[in-house]
Amino acid sequence: MKMKTISDIDLLMIGKTGNGKSALGNAILKRKKFVSRSSSSSVTKQIDYEVSEYKGKVIKVVDGPGVGDTRLNSEGSVQLVVQAMEQAMAANTRGYHAFLLVVRFGGRFTVEDQDTIAFLKNIFGKDFVRRFCILVMTCGDNFEREAEDTGITFDQWCSEQKGVFQELLKECDYRVLLFDNVTRDEEKRNRQIDQLLHIVNNLQVQGYRYTDENFELAQAAREKAIVESKKPMIREEILQETSLILQKLEEVRQNFEREEQIPSLKKLLTRCDELIKTLQDQDKGTGALRDLEESVVSVRKSVDEAIRVQTTVAEERRRMEAKEKEMREKMEQEMQRQRQQFEEMMAQQRKTEEERREMEKELDKKRREMEEERSKAREAREQELIAQLAKERELFQKQSQELQKAYRDTREKADGGWLGKVVGFVRKVALLGRYLGPSVKASTCKQRCIKGTMSQYITDIDLLLIGKTGNGKSALGNAILKRKAFFSKASTESVTTEISYEVSEYKGKIIKVVDGPGVGDTRLNTEGSAKLVLRAMEQAMVANTRGYHAFLLVVRFGGRFTVEDQDVIQFLKSVFGQDFVRRFCILVMTCGDNFEREEEDTGITFEQWCREEGGVFQELLKECDYRVVLFDNYTKDEVKRNAQIDQLLCMVSNLQARGHRYTDKNFELARAARHRAIVESKKPEISEKIFQETSLILQRLDGVKQNIHDQREVPMLQHLLARCDSLIAGLRLEDGGTGALLELDKQVSVVRRSVEEVIQIHSFLAEERRRREARESDLRAQHNLQLQQQQQYYHNLIANQNQAHQQARQADYNNAVQHQQQASNAQASSETREQQLQAQLEEKKEEVQQQTQELSQVYTETRAQSDQTWIGKVVGFVKWVWGKIRGN
Structure with missing residues (x-):
């Protein structure tokens, strides 16, 4: 346990992993108290502090852990950093006069840097930058070299910055200081410390000091930051649970008419309630998980709605069945009553049944007669239509024969006239276009390519510079060409947005260097950046139709290999193909002068440093078969410059010996991956x-x-x-x-x-x-x-x-x-x-x-x-006859 000392000035160093906080602390203390070493992973894991006296004032410097640790998962990193910051407050109960927000000069102020500032605001409060922060930019020696060429002052450089970094300068009221951590000039070191203490004194005059009270006020924001760190894992878990619930809900929906599905739905509803309760417990009122909670609530509403609909459908079915049963009973009663009446009437009318049957027979007979008449009429109509159609067909055939005859006569007349000549000419042109079309198109395309090609040189070595924005690609190109051919300037925003190329001769070999745009341009939105970079890469392939012997993947030495750097590698793989790092890449680490200063203290060689690196960066080294070279872009030593170029060209020659060259064919094979990269950016x-x-x-x-x-x-x-x-x-x-x-x-x-x-x-x-x-x-x-x-x-x-x-x-x-x-x-x-x-x-x-x-x-x-006698007899006979007649 270190001895407690009553200090006059209390400073807490904070910032992104790899920006050189520990080296800054050593520079302020004027002795090496904090562990400072260039590495692709964080060195500082917990807080440490040291006390020193300078011009009669006791200065306490507390070194906090870097934010954005690449060796920890998101949740673990956040919790460790929050715990370390709590230890930093406990280490200085009186509070701090200033926070030293450490930023590396020459790097781009990327989205990852913005996330770091936002995270620190969650820990210390939204206004801590405005009230307590001093922006300290390390690697001041890089600025001095640039100032020698441009003559620009640091104040002018700050005023020229734009975008988010300019907003940060305004927020901290331009309390910004340039620091050279590795200078051995005592006067320069004291001048830097004096300038820093002057800015701290101005804060002291304002009466501000960050204490436990300020830290307590930001408790809710810290809890929210911790919850936010857990969010990806929670989101994945919630996504799996909700997907399972929705899958089961979909199965239930397929048979939603079945009433026995309601218990299954109620189980899903209970599971949704459990998930919501879990999210609320983990959220602790911060609101960080509110969107996840709303998504689960939306799923719960769907389940609840399914239960309500299921219940409604069941009730509606039962009500309909009851009403249908009631109506059926009423109808049966009515039918029964009518049946009785009918039977009574039938009993009274049985005598007329035979007459009704006779009438029905008569009606059937008449109906059959009518149907026979209709059938005869229909057949007659069909015969009439068939005859009419036959007449029309004969007429059509006759007209068709007349038209064909007229067409033949016209064609015979045209073959010998101007119309036949025109038709023949058109046919010849069509045939000529069919056989000569491909060769004409190829010739035109070739001429366009020749005009569009940026170089007419027959080169021996073709190199393409690629890498993350701000890693010094343009400066590396200048170092290889041994002249200032590409525009190189330290800025918080990208300088190179389009490709450019230059050609130089070195030891009898013509070298072409193409400077590609930086990946991760901070001035562009994500989709626009991806499209511009892809367009520039296509231009790079057109600029060198024979292809490239090697890609120089530029990485800044001393920086941390963060998630953003990993995303850059993945993006480049999607542009050039998944195996381009293994087959064509040479890893070039700039800022080699920083390593040389570290080598003087540690005695470690660059090869040993590469072997000792771990994590994702070590995997990258293995993937490119340890083709890595250290470059000092700004050295004036001619021997050193030539040695660097010789080492680089030796690696390129080894790649040439394999007979590999990245050509248009390789680029075309990666087209699908490039399209996916654009889609991913959107x-x-x-x-x-x-x-x-x-x-x-x-x-x-x-x-x-x-x-x-x-x-x-x-x-x-x-x-x-x-x-x-x-x-x-x-x-x-x-x-x-x-x-x-x-x-x-x-x-x-x-x-x-x-x-x-x-x-x-x-x-x-x-x-x-x-x-x-x-x-x-x-x-x-x-x-x-x-x-x-x-x-x-x-x-x-x-x-x-x-x-x-x-x-x-x-x-x-x-x-x-x-x-x-x-x-x-x-x-x-x-x-x-x-x-x-x-x-x-x-x-x-x-x-x-x-x-x-x-x-x-x-x-x-x-x-x-x-x-x-005899007359009397006759008279008597006549009387007798007459009497007979009268009697009759």
């Missing part, structure tokens, strides 16, 4: 857009669910489904088969299934309602039809009976009339016969009278002539 923006769209869709969907029975909501549901389809189509078009947006596609698909499910439920309820109404309507119609049929049947029976009675009465009447007529006829005939007999009798009487008269006359004559 992913954050697309994710935000998709989140907004799906949130709006889910919000509207919740509103629709409240009125699930309202048919007016159907257009809205169709609109939401169409919007989901549009989003999915846009994602798949944007993805282009790379699979980079597959996760977003799945998220939108889940939302689409939710919309589709509500549509299905809505359709099911509507269909159930329609079926119920249709069944009720059918039952009513059936009932009314049966009533109508019975009424019609009864009416027909009565009508038939009345008709039969009428016919019977008519027949009786007709018979009576006929009998009467027959009687009249018989009477008339009898009278006529009597008259005839009477007439005959009268004729007989007249004849008898005439005969009598004749006989009387004869008798008189005879009586007069004859005697009494």
Whole structure:
């Protein structure tokens, strides 16, 4: 335990991993108290402090751990840093006069640096930069070399900076200081310390000191930072749980008509409640996990809605079944009553059944006759149509033959005239284009390539400089070419945004160096940066059509190999192919002068340093087969400069001996990976857009669910489904088969299934309602039809009976009339016969009278002539005859 000392000035050094905090502390203390060594991983893990006296003032310097430790996972890193900062406050109970926010000069102020500032604000409070921070920029020796060339002062450099770094300068009220940690000039060291203490004194005059009270006020922000660090792991766990819940929910939805699915849904609802409770417990009121909680709440709403719909459907089904049963009973009763009435009526009308059957037979007979007549008419119409079609076909064939004949006549006339010549010329041109087209296109393309090629030199060695923004690619190119060919300037933003090239001769070999743009440009948005870099890389391939012997992957010595650096390597692999590091890369570490100063203290060689590195950086060294060279871009020593170039060219020659060269063919094979890189660069923006769209869709969907029975909501549901389809189509078009947006596609698909499910439920309820109404309507119609049929049947029976009675009465009447007529006829005939007999009798009487008269006359004559004997006999005989006649 170190002895407690009452200090006059208390300073806490903070900043991003690898920016040289420990070396700064040693420079302030003017002795080596803190461990400072260049490494790709963090050296400082816990806080340490030392006390020193300078010009009568006791200065306490506390060295905090670096933020963004590359050897720790996110959650562990955050917790360790927070614990170390709490130890730093405990190590100095009176508080601190100033925080020294350490930034490396010459590096780019990237997104990772911005995240570091935001994280420190979460630990110490949102206003700690404005009130307590002094910005200390290390590697001041790099600025001095640049100042020799440009003549710019540090104040001018600060005023020229733009973007986020300029905002940081304004926030700390331009309390910024340039420090050379490795200078051996005592006067310069004292001047730097005096300048630092002067700025600290200005803060003391303002009466500010960061104490435990300020630290306590930021407790909530620290807790939120810890929760945020856990968020990726929690998000993954929640994603797995919600995916499982949604999968089970989808299985339940497939059979949502089954009432026994409700217990399974209730189990899913309980699991959602457990997840929400877990998130709330881990969030501790910070709001960091609110978006995850909202996503689980959204899933819970879907489960709850499924339960509510399931219950509603079950209740609706039971209600419909009960109502249908009641209606069926009423109809059965009504049918029973009508059946009884019918049977009674049938009992009364059995006598007319035979007559009804006779009438039905007669109707069937007439119906068959009518059908036969229709069939005959239809056949006649078909025969007429067939005959008409035959006539039209003959007419069409005749016209077609006339047109063909006219066409042949016209063509024969045209072959010898100008029209035939024109047609022949067009045919020749088409054939010429078919056979000469590829060669003409190739010639044109070749001419364009020759014009577009940036160099006409036949070079021996072709090199392409690549790497992260701010690592000194342009300065490395100048060192290789041994002249200032590329523009190189220390800035917090990228300088090289397009490719450029230069050619130089070294020991009889022509070397072409192409300077590519830095990856991770801080002035551009992510998508724009990716597109510009890819376009520049394509230009680099066009600039050297024969390809490249080696890629020089530039890394700054002394910096930490962070997640951002790993992302740069992955991006370059997506541009040039996954094996380009293994086959074509040489790792060039700039700022070699920093290593030389460290070598003087430690005695370690560069090869030993490379072997001792661990983690991801060691994997990178292995991947490029330890093709690594240390470069001091600013050395004036000609021998050293030539030795560096010789070492580099030796490695390039070894690659040449293998016969490998990165050409257009290799670049073309990586096209799919480049497209995926562009899509990946757009992913954050697309994710935000998709989140907004799906949130709006889910919000509207919740509103629709409240009125699930309202048919007016159907257009809205169709609109939401169409919007989901549009989003999915846009994602798949944007993805282009790379699979980079597959996760977003799945998220939108889940939302689409939710919309589709509500549509299905809505359709099911509507269909159930329609079926119920249709069944009720059918039952009513059936009932009314049966009533109508019975009424019609009864009416027909009565009508038939009345008709039969009428016919019977008519027949009786007709018979009576006929009998009467027959009687009249018989009477008339009898009278006529009597008259005839009477007439005959009268004729007989007249004849008898005439005969009598004749006989009387004869008798008189005879009586007069004859005697009494025989005349008397004759007279007696005549009287007897006459008596007989009268008797008859």
